[in-house]
Amino acid sequence: METTKEKKAxxxxxxxxxxxxxxxxxKGVDFxxxxxxxxALLGPNGAGKTTxxxxxxxxxxxxGDIKVFNxxxxxxxxxxxxxxxxxxxxxxxxxxxxxxxxxxIIEQFEPNTAFDFMRRFNLPMxxxxxxxxxxxxxxxxxxxxxxxxxxxxxxxxxxxxxDPIRRDDVLEIIRNxxxxxxxxxxxxxxxxxxxxxxxxxxxxxDGQILFSGYTDDIKANYRVYYMPLDHQLPEQINCxxxxxxxxxxxxxxxxxxxxxxxxxxxxxxxxxxNLELFFQTLLRGKNYV
Amino acid sequence: xxxxxxxxxxxxxxxxxxxFVLMLVVLIVTRPVIDEVMSQMSxxxxxxxxxxxxxxxxxxETAQISKMLEDDQFFLLSQWYSKNxxxxxxxxxxxxxxxxxxxxxxxxTIYFLLAKKNRPALFWSKTITGYFVVIVMMLIFSLTAPxxxxxxxxxVAFTPQLFAIxxxxxxxxxxxxxxxxxxxxxFNDQIKPVLAGIIVIVGLxxxxxxxxxxxxxxxxxxxxTQVINRGTFDGLYTLGLIVITVAITWIGLEVFxxxxx
Amino acid sequence: MWMRxxxxxxxxxxxxxxxxxxxxxxxxxxxxxxxxxxxxxxAKDIQVNPNTVARAYRELExxxxxxxxxxxxxMININxxxxxxxxxKDFEGELLPMVNRIKKAGITKEDVNEVIDxxxxx
Numbered sequence: 001m002e003t004t005k006e007k008k009a010x011x012x013x014x015x016x017x018x019x020x021x022x023x024x025x026x027k028g029v030d031f032x033x034x035x036x037x038x039x040a041l042l043g044p045n046g047a048g049k050t051t052x053x054x055x056x057x058x059x060x061x062x063x064g065d066i067k068v069f070n071x072x073x074x075x076x077x078x079x080x081x082x083x084x085x086x087x088x089x090x091x092x093x094x095x096x097x098x099x100x101x102x103x104x105i106i107e108q109f110e111p112n113t114a115f116d117f118m119r120r121f122n123l124p125m126x127x128x129x130x131x132x133x134x135x136x137x138x139x140x141x142x143x144x145x146x147x148x149x150x151x152x153x154x155x156x157x158x159x160x161x162x163d164p165i166r167r168d169d170v171l172e173i174i175r176n177x178x179x180x181x182x183x184x185x186x187x188x189x190x191x192x193x194x195x196x197x198x199x200x201x202x203x204x205x206d207g208q209i210l211f212s213g214y215t216d217d218i219k220a221n222y223r224v225y226y227m228p229l230d231h232q233l234p235e236q237i238n239c240x241x242x243x244x245x246x247x248x249x250x251x252x253x254x255x256x257x258x259x260x261x262x263x264x265x266x267x268x269x270x271x272x273x274n275l276e277l278f279f280q281t282l283l284r285g286k287n288y289v
Numbered sequence: 290x291x292x293x294x295x296x297x298x299x300x301x302x303x304x305x306x307x308x309f310v311l312m313l314v315v316l317i318v319t320r321p322v323i324d325e326v327m328s329q330m331s332x333x334x335x336x337x338x339x340x341x342x343x344x345x346x347x348x349x350e351t352a353q354i355s356k357m358l359e360d361d362q363f364f365l366l367s368q369w370y371s372k373n374x375x376x377x378x379x380x381x382x383x384x385x386x387x388x389x390x391x392x393x394x395x396x397x398t399i400y401f402l403l404a405k406k407n408r409p410a411l412f413w414s415k416t417i418t419g420y421f422v423v424i425v426m427m428l429i430f431s432l433t434a435p436x437x438x439x440x441x442x443x444x445v446a447f448t449p450q451l452f453a454i455x456x457x458x459x460x461x462x463x464x465x466x467x468x469x470x471x472x473x474x475x476f477n478d479q480i481k482p483v484l485a486g487i488i489v490i491v492g493l494x495x496x497x498x499x500x501x502x503x504x505x506x507x508x509x510x511x512x513x514t515q516v517i518n519r520g521t522f523d524g525l526y527t528l529g530l531i532v533i534t535v536a537i538t539w540i541g542l543e544v545f546x547x548x549x550x
Numbered sequence: 551m552w553m554r555x556x557x558x559x560x561x562x563x564x565x566x567x568x569x570x571x572x573x574x575x576x577x578x579x580x581x582x583x584x585x586x587x588x589x590x591x592x593a594k595d596i597q598v599n600p601n602t603v604a605r606a607y608r609e610l611e612x613x614x615x616x617x618x619x620x621x622x623x624x625m626i627n628i629n630x631x632x633x634x635x636x637x638x639k640d641f642e643g644e645l646l647p648m649v650n651r652i653k654k655a656g657i658t659k660e661d662v663n664e665v666i667d668x669x670x671x672x
Contacts, residue, residue: 038599059403060549074407082404088397092296101293106405171597178600179590195557196598216562216602263650270647272560 007035008070009152009183010056015064017051025051026062027207033185033200035151038178040198041187042279047204049187050085053156056185057082068152078107081150085157085187087137091130095123095140102144114147121169134161138170146173153177155186159193171197195275203282210282211240218278221254225262226269234261241285252281290414291421294389298422301384309430312373317441320364361443362451366517369434370454375512378458382423382465383486389419390473390545391482399550408546416538419470420463427462431455453522454513461511464530467537474541474548552579555596560647563598567606569640572615575626575633582629586616589624 010033017026026048033039041049055062057080058073068076089098099114118125121139129140138158145153158174159167174184174197188194194201195215202212222240227249233242239253252273253259262268273281295302369375393399402411432455438445445451468489472482496506507530509515515523553570555563574580586592589607593600607624610616615636617627628636652662 037601054550057404059400061547077405077407080404082400084397084400084404086397086400089401090293090297090398091396097296101296104292105290105402168597172594175593175597175600179593192557196555196563199599199601216564216605219560219562219565266654268654269651272647274557274559276557 009033009035009037009068010185011065011067011070012052012056013065015052015055015062015066017048017055017060017062025207026055029064029204029207029209031202031209031212033152033183035183036178036181037199038174038184038186038197040194040201041185041204042189042191042194042201043187043204044189044283046206048207049204050156052204053154053185053187056154079150080152080154081145081148082153083138083141083145083155083158085160087134087141089129089137089140089144092128094126094128095143096125098129098140098144099147102147106148108149110147110149112147114143117143117146121166135163135166138162139166142170142173146177150182152183152185155184157188158186159188159190167193191276191279201275203279205283211278215275218275219272222252222273222278223254223259224271224273224277224281225251225253225259225265226271227251227262227265228267231265237261241282243281243285245284250281250285252278252285291418294415294418294422297388297392298385302422302426305381305384305426306430309374309377310433313369313434313437316369316373317437317443320361320441320443323364323368361438362445362448363517365435365438365443365445366450366454366513370431370458371512371514371517374430374434375458378462378511379465379490381426382462383469383483383490385423385426386419386466386469387473387482387486388479389415389470391476391479394477394550395479403550409542412542412545416470416541420466423462423466424459427459428455431458449522450516450520454516457513457516457523457527458511460527460530460534461507464507464534464537467534467541471537471541471544474545553592553596555598560644564602564606564609565640567592567596567598567603568610568615569637571606571610571626572633572637572640575615575628576630576637578630580626582626584626585622586624586626 012032013030015026015029018024029048029052041052043049051060054060055064056066056068056073066073068080073080090101093101095118099111099118102114103109103111115125118140121136121143123136123139123143129137132140138161142155142158145155155174159170162170171193174186177184198215200212200214203210229244229247229249231249233249233251237251237253238255238258239251241252243250251258251262253262259270263270271277390399393402406414435445435447435451469482469486472485476482476485493506494508496502497508504526507526510523510526510530515521552574553567555566559566561569571580571586574586580586587595589600589603593603607616607618611618611624613636615626615628615633616624618624
């Protein structure tokens with residue numbers, strides 16, 4: 001798991017996408033994913049996460065530069081496995097039939113692995129997919145995905161709509177992928193899950209990346225300050241986000257100088273932010289630099 | 290991909306097979322009936338004298354047709370290929386094609402394929418499989434009819450005209466198939482390709498109303514009118530349709546390559 | 551569960567793992583030369599990313615708390631006395647924000663000692 005020089009599984013530079021009809025879904029986004037890393041793309045609905053994923057996989061046209069394992073996606077598709085947000089599969093098939101079909105269509109597909117996962121998820125192997133619940137469809141899709149011998153796994157909302165047990169199963173699966181040296185990029189809006197499983201996170205909002213960095217570094221480097229509402233922030237303050245709510249002025253920063261200054265202010269509370277607090281503060285604040 | 294496409298088409302293949310077999314059976318069974326009806330319609334010359342001229346002409350024509358229908362081969366060509374079977378071919382092409390791309394987009398299963406296959410590869414595997422199924426079905430249905438008639442004791446043979454009409458119908462079907470496949474690519478739901486297809490099927494004959502546009506209507510070609518009336522194969526039109534089919538297929542590829550999902 | 555990760559803790563996950571190992575030595579769960587769970591096992595038990603456990607173990611190795619035996623796994627490299635001073639250093643980091651808050655509120659060290667005495671008895 002330790003690499004002396006991290007190779008990039010994915011690099012995104014200047015990704016920009018305007019849909020027909022004028023929706024500017026992604027506004028100039030940069031981030032990268034190292035090999036062997038679990039990278040979570042966090043953000044509320046409509047932030048542009050799915051658009052980003054679709055661009056990576058070549059489902060839509062876009063401006064910018066995207067490289068997967070330093071190549072164009074078309075060259076390395078066999079090495080990338082994907083679970084979309086819409087986990088629809090062929091309704092007339094049964095899981096058993098689905099395995100057969102995947103075995104024929106996809107190179108490097110291990111039917112036994114798919115079978116094992118499906119049994120672990122308690123899927124009825126001979127029943128038509130048509131009647132499956134969302135949780136079952138997710139389990140099916142994941143099983144088919146994990147049976148592909150890939151290096152990069154991209155999951156779009158893999159735990160959404162799952163009961164707690166299945167959710168734990170999915171997180172367990174992601175952990176095991178890490179142990180096998182695989183790279184995982186996934187999108188989520190469930191923050192508590194992300195905190196324990198993601199090495200790095202990128203927080204996306206309104207088409208932009210507000211933060212991209214190591215999960216551990218957040219607690220190590222950032223502090224949130226709760227200050228009196230009427231406090232005037234000095235102009236030279238350097239912070240990631242600042243906002244006013246009903247009772248307090250809230251500032252998020254990693255700048256040591258700023259922290260020193262803010263600590264001195266009367267009635268100020270300094271808090272080490274967990275991911276939830278970091279996320280909320282970042283999203284709701286405006287950037288005063 | 291082939292097996293999966295076959296699984297998806299299973300229902301339609303069976304329905305069409307049953308339908309065409311039924312039509313063929315009905316045709317063969319009613320052959321004697323038609324024979325009798327036609328012979329009853331031929332009137333002797335005595336009665337003809339007293340009738341008005343236009344009526345005489347009409348009866349004369351009917352007499353001519355009935356004479357021809359006595360010929361089993363003519364019956365086969367004009368009633369099966371040029372009528373019962375031929376008329377369904379565009380609809381057959383539409384029903385076999387409209388789901389190929391549109392259903393995947395409609396149901397969201399396209400992402401599964403798009404993630405693992407590049408656009409050209411995906412396009413060709415679906416397109417070629419589709420054509421293969423349709424062409425095989427066409428050949429089987431086309432060749433079954435004369436064989437069935439032979440087995441029923443009628444005098445039919447595999448004449449050059451027969452092969453001419455079969456080839457024309459095959460080319461005609463692939464033309465319609467390519468067009469409807471393009472509709473399947475263009476639209477993201479399954480209803481619009483069907484509507485567009487029906488508009489084409491119903492609208493094309495209207496082109497014959499305009500002298501200058503008559504040649505754009507492929508129905509006479511697909512029904513083998515020239516083969517039946519003059520006994521000749523329409524090579525020029527065949528070439529034209531092949532060129533158009535190839536062009537439409539190429540357009541489909543380019544559209545699919547750039548399409549957003 | 552002898553180790554638990556608290557998302558509310560001001561410590562990042564890998565720091566909590568390090569603390570957990572150190573505390574386990576102090577409580578006697580592990581002794582010098584005891585084997586600790588593998589990266590894979592621990593990651594599964596506490597449900598965190600194995601990379602995070604790997605980072606914690608790397609740093610513990612660097613600090614001389616554990617060492618790795620190829621083919622066998624990770625073992626404790628230090629005894630209880632050694633751990634104590636290490637832990638105290640770690641606790642300083644955790645206590646600092648609280649101490650600052652208390653100082654700012656104008657509470658004296660003596661007041662704090664009283665509270666600590668009370669809490670210690672519980």
